[in-house]
Amino acid sequence: MKQKKFLSLMMSVLLVLVLFLTGCAKEKTNTSDNNGEKDSDDTVELKLGYYSSASSDAKMQELIEKFMEKHPNIKVTTESSPYGQFYQKLDTEIAAGNAPDVWLSDGVLVSKYAERGAAKDLTDLINKDIKKEDYYGMDFNKDADGKYWAVPQGIQVGVLFYNKDMFDKAKVDYPSENWTYDDLKETAEKVTVDAKGNTASDSNFDAKNVSQFGLTFFNITEGWFPVMKAFGGGVLDETMQKSIVNSPENVDAVNWMVDGMKKGIITDPSDLKSFQSPLAVFPSKASAMRFGIYARVLAANEAGLNYDVTLLPKGPSGERFAPVIANSWQINSKSDEKKAAAAWEWIKYWVTEDDVQKEWASLGEAVPVKKSIANSDVFLNSGDKKINKQAFIDSIEFAGTLDANAVWSEWLAKFNGNVDRAFLGETTVEDALKQADKEIQEVLDGFYKK
Numbered sequence: 001m002k003q004k005k006f007l008s009l010m011m012s013v014l015l016v017l018v019l020f021l022t023g024c025a026k027e028k029t030n031t032s033d034n035n036g037e038k039d040s041d042d043t044v045e046l047k048l049g050y051y052s053s054a055s056s057d058a059k060m061q062e063l064i065e066k067f068m069e070k071h072p073n074i075k076v077t078t079e080s081s082p083y084g085q086f087y088q089k090l091d092t093e094i095a096a097g098n099a100p101d102v103w104l105s106d107g108v109l110v111s112k113y114a115e116r117g118a119a120k121d122l123t124d125l126i127n128k129d130i131k132k133e134d135y136y137g138m139d140f141n142k143d144a145d146g147k148y149w150a151v152p153q154g155i156q157v158g159v160l161f162y163n164k165d166m167f168d169k170a171k172v173d174y175p176s177e178n179w180t181y182d183d184l185k186e187t188a189e190k191v192t193v194d195a196k197g198n199t200a201s202d203s204n205f206d207a208k209n210v211s212q213f214g215l216t217f218f219n220i221t222e223g224w225f226p227v228m229k230a231f232g233g234g235v236l237d238e239t240m241q242k243s244i245v246n247s248p249e250n251v252d253a254v255n256w257m258v259d260g261m262k263k264g265i266i267t268d269p270s271d272l273k274s275f276q277s278p279l280a281v282f283p284s285k286a287s288a289m290r291f292g293i294y295a296r297v298l299a300a301n302e303a304g305l306n307y308d309v310t311l312l313p314k315g316p317s318g319e320r321f322a323p324v325i326a327n328s329w330q331i332n333s334k335s336d337e338k339k340a341a342a343a344w345e346w347i348k349y350w351v352t353e354d355d356v357q358k359e360w361a362s363l364g365e366a367v368p369v370k371k372s373i374a375n376s377d378v379f380l381n382s383g384d385k386k387i388n389k390q391a392f393i394d395s396i397e398f399a400g401t402l403d404a405n406a407v408w409s410e411w412l413a414k415f416n417g418n419v420d421r422a423f424l425g426e427t428t429v430e431d432a433l434k435q436a437d438k439e440i441q442e443v444l445d446g447f448y449k450k
Contacts, residue, residue, distance in 0.1 A: 042073055044338050049100030051106075163289070177311045184289075193211055254429045268424060291312065309388050
């Protein structure tokens, strides 16, 4: 009898002990350990998307690892691919409802994702956590109602690149910050050379057989848009819903370009086809000058060019314009509360942490968004090749976006198709702009007047 009572008592003790240990185990898995790590129930998996680049992928992964060390409850998974493929896939994923929680938008696409409902309104978060005046490019992501849809990741702003060796050989003074567009064209004649060594200033110059162009540009950013804006023109009005292409100012600007192309001073669309890429003209030493954003520094450095940069010229009225693209982080409007909060932590980490800004600046991929870093030696005197990087900073003061809206890609295709015909002499400038104006307005109405 006593033995039975003893065995019963022992079983009760063992049961209590098992329950106690089980409780402790549960308590332990729901609390942080010594490293601050939490149970998988508290871990947020953040899907981060960005376009890949051979020059920056390793650094991006390094910064992601450091972010996860600072935020052990956030597990970052990445999705990346080359530029064109990335955005094609992103559009598909947005439509299917499985896009990344936070992605890197080309600055010209921020409005597209905002106006189509794919991006989260970040206004309240920015006002709460970010001191806007400490950063470049914040207002480039603000809509007409004052709402912010993205936070800049890096700034691309246009300047004038020039090959110093070509200027020295021609015994021509380097470009000046006081230049007008007429000064640019006049000097471009002196540094344009045909196959026989004649410059465009010579009477026997062969404009159909140019070996060294005075100026190369292409596309909207590094071509016609900054010229049109400096001449007082543009593509869209302030509402971004009405075309203003067919204007006297734009006619003057495009005529300025067409004149340079006819003279062989400026590359036209047919000239560019003889190169592996329109981007290759300046690095391959086939042009003395080019319009270029900050990212073009990488190719110029890799080519070993003896070059520098300065401000883009003044327009007829003395006004300047520099094109700017603020590549930016956007948060998926469909992500749940926890994922959106984690995405915001990533954005704050990127823009507010000095070390992150410094490390990204060291790549030479973009102008840092944090003003204190951009205006320091970390940026201004970085790299082995010393150029006038202050020109990029100064250009932000008179920079503007590329009239980007929800249908930017669509109206851009319409403009390019028409203006290229004028560049090639297939139609008049006036007719090209008149037709572009009509086609662009149709695109705008097709989206905004549905």
